[in-house]
Every structure is written in C-alpha cells, then in structure tokens.
Amino acid sequence: MKLSLSYLEKGKVIRTHVLLRTKNQLIAWLQVSLAETKNLALDEILEALHTDEKSVVSMLGPDYVSAIVQLLNTWWPKTVQEKAATVVCHLARSCEAVMLLKLEDAILPLVRLAESGSVVGRQKAAVALYHLSFASPGTAFFIVSDGGVRALIEMCHLIGGGDSVCQSGRVRRGRHAQQHLHERGDVEPASKEHAAECLENLTAGDNDDGMGLQRAVMSEGGLRTLLLYLGTNDRHEAAVRAIRNLVGVISTTSGSAGDMTTRMKRLAGEQGCVPLLVRTIQEGNSNSARKVAVQMLAKLATYAPNAMEMSEDDKCVPSLVKLVEPTQAITAITQAIQCLLLLVSTSDKRCRNLMISHGAKGHLRKLSDLDIQGAAEMLHRLERG
Template structure:
C-alpha cells in the first residue's frame, strides 16, 4: 500500500513534458509487442491501427502553445500512458499464451480497443474545444463531487475546463465535472451560460443517455437551467434533447421527471419545437404527468400541453390522445391554481376554430365544468374565452338550464378585463333573437357593459360597444340605455377618429339608436359629438353623416333653449335695427323698441312681462309697485340712466381687469416658452391651454371696450361722434360676440 502511494505521488510530481516523453516512448514498444502476437489476429490488427494514430495525436497536442500550462493535457497523457501500458501487458500475455480463456481475452482486447478509441477522440476534442487556450492551475479538487468552499470561490476554477471534462475521459470523470458545474450554477448560473458552447451542450445531451440514474438526474437539472435561460434552445433541440427529455418523463425519477417537464414547458413556447414534441411522441407522457404527477410537474405538463395546443395543426392529435377529458378533470380538481389556468387556456385554444373539438368538449360536459370554475372570486380570461367559443354551438335554453346568465353577470362584475371582454363577445354570439336580448337586459348586462366602455384597452371598449349595439336593436333595451346617465358620455368618447379606436362604428350605431331622445341628443352635443362626427363624416364612416345631421339640429335647439342666448340674439336684432334706423322714426326703430322689450322679458323672467305697462295703459291685476313706477316717467328715465351708467362702469372695470389678466398670461406664456423648445411648445397641453385663455381674454377685452362705446351712445354723452348708427354697429358686433361666447365649449378628450 505504501509502495502504491509512493508511485502515485511520483507520478503527480512529473511534469507534462515528462509524461509526453513517457507516452512517446511507450508507443513503439506497444506497436512492436502487438505485432509479435500470433493469436487473435483480427483484434490485434485493429489495435495496431489505433496505436499507429497515437503519435500524430500526441504531436498535435504538444504543439499547442499552452500545452505545458494546462492540467487537462497532463491528465490526458496519464490516461494514454495507462492505456499503452495495458496494451503492452496484454500483448505479453498473448505472446506467452498465458491467458486463462479465449473469451476473457477477447473481452479484454475489445475493452482495450475501446479505450484507444476514447483516447484518440479525447485528444482531438481537447484541441477543438479551445480549452487549451485557457491557462489554469486548478487541481483535481475542482472536480471533486463536493468541491470545497475555497475551490468554488477561487478565481482559478476554470468553467471552460469543467465543460471540456464533460466531453473527454471516462464516465466517472464526467460525473465529477458535472457535479462541479451544478454547484457553480447554484451560485452563479450566468458565469456558466456566458462560456457555454454548442459542443458543451452536445456533451450534456449525450450524458442524458448514461446508465447511471444519478448522472441523468443531474444532467436534466443542468439542461432545465439552460432551457429556462432561453439562451441555447436551438442547440438543445438540434443536438436531440427532446427524445431524451421525453424518455426521462416516461421512466425517470421524480426529480428527473419534474426537471424534464419544466424543460419541455420552456422549449414548447416555440411552435416548431411544439410540433417536434408531438412528433417524438411526447403528448402521452405529458398527459400521464397531468393525471399522476406532483403539483409542480402537473402544472409544468399542463403548461406544455397548453403551449402545444396553440399550434392549430396538432390539435386533432391532442384530442386523439384524450387531452379534452384530462384538461376538464384538471380544471375541476387541479392541485395548483396555475394548473387550472393552464387547463382553461388549453381548452380555449382547442375550441378556437375547430367545430369538431367544440362538440367533443361539450359532449364531455365542458360547459358545466367551465361555468363551475367561473364561480370563483376573480374569473380569468381563459375559462370565459373557452366558454365564449362554445356558446354558439348550443341553444340558449340549454345554457339557461346550466345557469349561464348569472355566471355571465358575475364575470362582467368581478372578472379580469380580459374575462369581461370575452363575456361581451359571448353576448354578441348568443343574442340571435329578441327573447334572448330581452333576457340579457333583464339580467342586468346593460349597465355593466356601459361601465365597460370606460375600460383602458381599446379591445375591451370595442366589444362592449359591439354588445350594446347588438342589444339595442330591441326597443325595450334601447329605453334602458337612455335611462343610464353614463351611456351617452361614454359612447361620445368612442367617436374619437383616431385610427387605433376601432369602437367608433359601434358607438355610432348606439348613438343613432339614442338620437330619437331629445335629452340624449342634447347630451351628445354638450359632450362634443359634433366635432368628432365632422371628422368621421370626412372619413366616410357609415352612419356618421346621419348622426351629424341630428346632432347639428339638436345644437340649434339646445342653443335657442337658453334664455341668455335668446337675449343676445334679440340684442343683435335690436342694435342692428338701431344701426339701420339711425335714430329716425320708422319700421327699424319700432323693431328696436320691441326687441328691447323682449330682452327685458328674457332677463327678468316671465313675471317682468308686467313692465309692458310702462309703455301702455295699466291692465287690471298689475302689481302696485309697477303701477306707481309707471305713474312717474321722470323717475323711470332716471333709473334707466343710472342703470346705463352702472353698465358703463362695469364695462370699464371689465376692460381694466382683462388688460391686467392679459398681461399676466403674457408673462406666464413667455416663461413657459423658455422652458420648452420652440418645436415642442405647440405639442404641450399647458401651453395650448394658455393660448386658448389668452384668445378668450382678448375677445372679452374687445367686447368690453366696445360696450363702453355703446353705453356712451345710449347715454348720448358724445352725440356727434357716437350717433345712433355707430351705437347700433358696435352693439350689433358685441351681441354677436356674446352669442359666440355662449356656444358649448369643446370637451376635453380622454387620454388613453
């Protein structure tokens, strides 16, 4: 034992050059001995041919610049020397014919031939991997099955060398290298991924065929990490990892099955790889995992099958393997919530476009199972999406017996946005008769769909508007929509002409149905529908022109319904008449006086109609204060003059206020212009708002200044300069400005 240890220590002390020299000396001896053997000629001929290739490989290895600095070279030369010594020993036995039996010797010679093949291959790989370019002084502790903390933390640990060890040497050495890589990946996975090459991936895939279950299990763990990283999917698949992973799922350990299933879950995200999994017979093992696996494996298998079901051409194959029944069982009794979600997504994919598969799901009780799953507190899109695909294949009576409507309302109330969107589409598909539409309204769907019009995503708003336009074809439902205060505002917002807004055609359809109501038309106008509809008419959107005509008529009615608007129109007529009459008696002056009286009615409400008594005999029932006022014409004229002076004073004050406000706005705009670049200021909301305020204030300043002139004319303070015609002209212009100011303001559009 002591002698053996001394021999090992002596070998360890030798340099790589000494090992090269030793191997080169052994080669001719081995060849010479092999040629002297008379027995087993076929086997020895093969061995000699391999021995003759050794010098060339040793020469290639020794010619590398880093040959003397790499630990792998020394270890490889030790292995080659050991094989050469074995060849010499077997040759001596055969020459002396001292072997115990022919069969045993044949086996030994076959083993020797295999070792020589391995040595030649490893020498070639050692150069091809490029690992010789990495200077390293790592010791054998780097590849021990349990590396010490020092070896793990040391910068001398060469990951490329460990990866190279996966390709060269015997199985036990590869096992130790694999252990070291697993330990490093636990601490720093990125360091391994950064130096990984295709040849290393190929070596890992080859290790999955090892006879040792432990090696296969650890290899699958490494491959799982590689698959999850997403950095070498193509290499894994091209090197044939899929059949190996499927075999592990079929017959591996629990941990191996879990890691293999997770690997397939990640790889199956590619449609091409999903097809390949089906082609390699991976569907049945995955289905078995769904029925018998633990929670993690079950969820991974369900997700893999869900990914595969995205590919339309393999859906029928999945159905033939019995996936429908398995997914429905998983939806009802899956271990993890994620497993149920994956099952629902799989069913949604399977029923997306294949009527045969829809019938199969319905026959297996799929609608009942999906409805039961939707009873949860927060229904998600996949289950509702699968149900949406199925409802068109059955009658509404059948759905009613299963409690479809209460679940639908529950999804619209409490479901995720995607689930609500799927529910709205389901409404569109089942509402094929007036009875069904009325039932939907009675169940309370309309208010929920109106609320859904406020959703953040364009898709959700579109399907909500589509569902409402479908339901509104029934007069009863249209009345329900008119009663809701949010229906018109929400629908008007969907008239936005932005190309990304795909809901506008359905919004127009809904608003056309509501436009029979005067209240709804007034709301459309007040929320800015006309501006949108003009653009939509130019875009030739169906129904936009008709709705615009109704909205414009409603705008006129809405404007004229305002007492103040009627007052300003009468004011314009009054001052226009004054301009025409120029203070001379005639029809124009009569119109001036009559419109002045009408304006008093508009401003002082109906009970002031009794002021007519000022210019006509007092009728019976006239209030006493007005009768007394009418008895004293001088007092009436005095009150009129005081009123005009007050109005002129207020106009002067308004003028001063507007001048001050314009100055403040001007400073604010200049400050904002400095903060914004010239090209950006007109895109800035704050700057545009300031410009709008400035324009409004400027118009108000012009009106106030002109009102001062009108007041001077009415008071006859400068009769030569401000005659009745000038007064009428200025009054007419200020009246038009007042009418413009009373127009409905442009609404603020919602920013999506």
C-alpha cells in the first residue's frame, strides 16, 4: 500500500495550513498498523514542526497525542520510536501539550524508551523527561513513580568505567545492575547531561513533595551516580546542583524525619559515596563541586559508621585538612572544620595524629585569629589530645 499526497511529490514543502487540511488523514495514517505508513505520517508532522512549531503544537489535539504516544512503545520499529520521541520532545516544550502528554500517560513509555531504546531513542526520551520535570510537582511524581528516577540514574551511570574508587566502599547491592550498565555503555553525552538536569529538577523542591523526590533519588543510588558522573568532567554543574539539592534530605535530625535522615545517611554509606566524595574534594574539580562534596561529607559524618569509614580512609583526613588552609573559600573551610570536629570526636588517636601531621594546627591557629567559626574549638581539641 503506497500512500502519497501532491505536496509530498513536490519536494515535501510542508506548510501548517496544508497539515491542518490533512489532519484526519494523518490520524488515520498514525493508526494504521503498517510501520511504513506511520513513518510517513511522522515525517509529515516533523516537517511541519520545523516550519511552524508553535502553530502545529497548538493544533495537535488529544487524538494526535494519543496516537503518537502509542508509537513510543518498544514493540514498534526503531525508526518509528525515534520519530515519535522527537515529536514528543517538541510537545514537551509546550505548556498546553504537557497536560495532554500527562493525560495520555506518555511518561511510562518515555521511561521505558530511556531504559531500553536505541541511542537516539534514549536521548530523545531524556530530553522529553527533562522538559516534563519542569511542568508541575504532580508530573514530577509521575516520573518518579513510573521508574523514571532509575532510568535517569542509569543513563548518567553509563560513563564507561572509572569506577574502581568505589570498590573500596561498602557497596552491598546493585552488582548485577552495574554489569548490565557497563554492557550498555553507548549513551551520548547529551543524553547524560539531560538526565543530570532532569535529576536536578526533580530534587529541587524544599517542601514535603521535594523531600519525597529527594529521598527517592537517594534510595535509588542517585547520589553515587551523580558523583561518578561528576568525576568524568569538572564542568557538570547540573550534577553539582543536584548533589546540593540532596544535601537537604539529610539535614533534618529530629522526630520521624530524623529516622529517615539516618536511613539516608546509612544508604549513602552503603552505596560507596564516601570515597567518591573524598575523590571530588581531592581531584581538580570546580570550587562548587568541592564545596558541595565537603558539605555532604559533614552531613554523612554524623552517622557513626560513615565517620569510621572517613577516619580509616587514608585520603579523607589529608583532603579535609587541605581545605582548612586560610586561602580556601570560607564556606568550604567551615564545612571542613565541622567534618574534622566530628571525626576527632569519634575516631582514634591515629586520625588525630594524621590531622596534626598534615599541618592542621598551623592552619587552625591562623583561622582562630580570623575568628572563623569552629577553628578555635578544633585547635583546642587537637592541642588537648
């Protein structure tokens, strides 16, 4: 069955008014079972979108959106999925179309495409989820509840190695998933960036809804994955901002929220985040990356097993002492002092001696003269032994 139109034969010069006149025919093409026909219809829509995106998006009603969303499912040929995902990317940028995508349950097929689609399909799915994560808290919860966090985390995790630092951490789960991820290490950098930006959006809220999303990302290993991703390039500021958002989920220390906080600290330790945070401080990352890493370490150190791991890590204490040099940023200094105070209170003599041998006393004397918060107390602890 060969379908053609006069304007297709004349060089495929599509105009919005032509597409509007053929709405019913395009709907029929999208709903016909032949993949070739669906490809033809999607080509028409994409051509029109390139000509006049705003007008075309406004005229694509529920029937169109429903038919296009169905084509995201993985049983359709790769070319159909990719073109449908590209159309959805255009729709996800429109406030009017976002609600249609939500009503037509587009999030779940996008998540599945992000998990197991082609390289282009996963990239388009990541972009669409990124735009949808802006829409509303309700849309963000749909992304989380449909498994979107896991798909985005896996997409960021596909970084092609560089994971040896975590083997010394207390990683007790996810070994099968890791192997699966390394077998699928073919995601484009742009997809990873959109996945990181989407995780940043999902973790940005500071209300109860935002805290729930932050806990979901933490529970799925999002902190560890973002740190791994950050280690591949020091310009991944979206990852830095997402990590900063996750600091908030372990800030509360009272009541039932305190119990959840303890669980998040334990999870972060078990997932091997401590050595990755130390690496972020130690290596040549941006100032914002080092600052958020030491802030997270200071939060995690309030959980005794994490503090013990930090004190036993040969690189942790020297890295923190280096951050209390008077030439460092004040925020990083105060966070590093807070972390060192926790370590000196809970660890053995070896840890204290390690601080002293790396020059902590000299730095702290200068900081005490400058009246930096915590410096005098830390110096007093070290001098008293």
